[in-house]
Amino acid sequence: MSPAGNADTEAVLESASTSAVGIMSSAAKTPSVKSFVLTASSIGVFNAEYGKDIAPSLELFNEGLIPLAKSIPPEAGVMKALITCEFVLASEL
Amino acid sequence: MVSELGAWKFWRENKVCISHTVKLPGLTFVQPSFAFNTIHPTLVAGPVANPAPGHYSTHTWLTEIFLNTPDSLGPTFVNPADWLVDTRDVAAIHVAALLSDSTNGERLWAAGHPFSGNQLLGVWRKAFPEREIRADFEFPEGPKIVLDRSKSTKMLKELEGRDWYSLEETVIANVQRAL
Numbered sequence: 001m002s003p004a005g006n007a008d009t010e011a012v013l014e015s016a017s018t019s020a021v022g023i024m025s026s027a028a029k030t031p032s033v034k035s036f037v038l039t040a041s042s043i044g045v046f047n048a049e050y051g052k053d054i055a056p057s058l059e060l061f062n063e064g065l066i067p068l069a070k071s072i073p074p075e076a077g078v079m080k081a082l083i084t085c086e087f088v089l090a091s092e093l
Numbered sequence: 094m095v096s097e098l099g100a101w102k103f104w105r106e107n108k109v110c111i112s113h114t115v116k117l118p119g120l121t122f123v124q125p126s127f128a129f130n131t132i133h134p135t136l137v138a139g140p141v142a143n144p145a146p147g148h149y150s151t152h153t154w155l156t157e158i159f160l161n162t163p164d165s166l167g168p169t170f171v172n173p174a175d176w177l178v179d180t181r182d183v184a185a186i187h188v189a190a191l192l193s194d195s196t197n198g199e200r201l202w203a204a205g206h207p208f209s210g211n212q213l214l215g216v217w218r219k220a221f222p223e224r225e226i227r228a229d230f231e232f233p234e235g236p237k238i239v240l241d242r243s244k245s246t247k248m249l250k251e252l253e254g255r256d257w258y259s260l261e262e263t264v265i266a267n268v269q270r271a272l
Binding site for chain 1: 096097098099100102103104107126127128129130131132133134135173174175176187191192200201204233235236237239240241
């Protein structure tokens, strides 16, 4: 994490990953679970940018979002940081 | 997205070990592991199921555009806009994926229609001519975004026997509580 990074954001990112994996591993131990669906925003695949026409493939991960979320200053707050990372991405261009 | 990445990693690494060995008298077999799929909604709009008042994310931000609420994050979501999807379609794709016995290891779009902020305003002006709707946004023309939804469209049609909710139906339903 960069010195200017947001420790709260880091914690949220960490818990997002561990909670999804935790639920999935619990499901894996439960034979009656037949199907598992996880919801993840389209922003995890692409984000719209002015002047860039795209046909995003579902094989893509918008991994630039992770460093971006981490770079949101602490004073922005966690919710604000996560909600605004999409807009920061758009407005940086 | 972070949770999705973690989930796919788990899925790839545990595909084999999450199969269950079933032992019945005189019969032992490996039961296939559960199907795993992810669903990717774009901007979700439409009616809220919960009757309680509250802030319902993009639904509420869209209503704030309708009401021209000051200091709302709403306009940011359409600057630029990409695709909009009805919450009822998002729900249907989830059910379809859960029930499907032929969908496994897939990432699926829940995406209804490409749109622009001014398109929303136009729908509301036409549907509610008595209301004063804010002036058009002066945003540049948004990018053209092409999403291949053929798989989820097929699943939606098979489950519900219908196509995606139209943009008009969705954005009109979105503001019913604000009328």
